[in-house]
Amino acid sequence: MAYTCYIIDDEPIAIEIIESYLLRLEGFSVAGKFTNPVKAFEALQQQPVDLLFLDIQMPGLTGLEFLQSLRAKPEVILTTAYREFALEGFELDAADYLLKPISFDRFLKAIGKFQARMRKAESLVLPKIQASEGEAPHLFVRADRKNVKVLLDEILYVESLKDYVRIVTLQGKITTKETITHFEEALPKERFLRVHRSFIVAKDKITAHSADGLDIGKVPIPVGRMYKLAVEKEILGK
Structure with missing residues (x-):
């Protein structure tokens, strides 16, 4: 190639x-x-x-x-x-x-x-967002030898686990063999934000933020030093 x-x-x-x-x-x-x-x-x-x-x-x-x-x-x-x-x-x-x-x-x-x-x-096969008529936007990921449907509206954050990612949703946690970079490419940027080399968050699920991190409900999420400017621009409009 x-x-x-x-x-x-x-x-x-x-x-x-x-x-x-x-x-x-x-x-x-x-x-x-x-x-x-x-x-x-x-x-x-x-x-x-x-x-x-x-x-x-x-x-x-x-x-x-x-x-x-x-x-x-x-x-x-x-x-x-x-x-x-x-x-x-x-x-x-x-x-x-x-x-x-x-x-x-x-x-x-x-x-x-x-x-x-x-x-x-x-x-790796990049997850694809699907949204049939009358259906909420979603994607399917491979987990536990099944294709699991994940609604975008329910995603709280995505965490990198080396060769896997953990998708944390309102319904629970799903672990799939995927890279966080591929997942970042698949998720719509107007709704999701990479805030750390190991974390992507749903913008509308952020409940608090500070100079060093942000919260998704009661879960603290770190903000990487190299992502701070992008996070401030997106969240604070700076």
């Missing part, structure tokens, strides 16, 4: 190095190179790609801010000269984190992680 890539870095030499590495691999093509993240954002709206190589420290708009601004996120390999940003990359579910200067051996390991994630994603 062929994968398309964008390289986003304010240092042209860094772009050249990554491009030269990609040219040594089969099945990868560079669809665009950007020193300006705003231009990259515009390009992504017109031509989505499979993989971003994204520098974290860029003037005007950091790589992490860039990633937060995307509604539909491709796979991302973060690059930076600063080791302390690894935690933020992990929280935003990046495929890998490359510390500059980047060796080809380390680059290959990152590519391997990306390919493993893509194979896993391709093996």
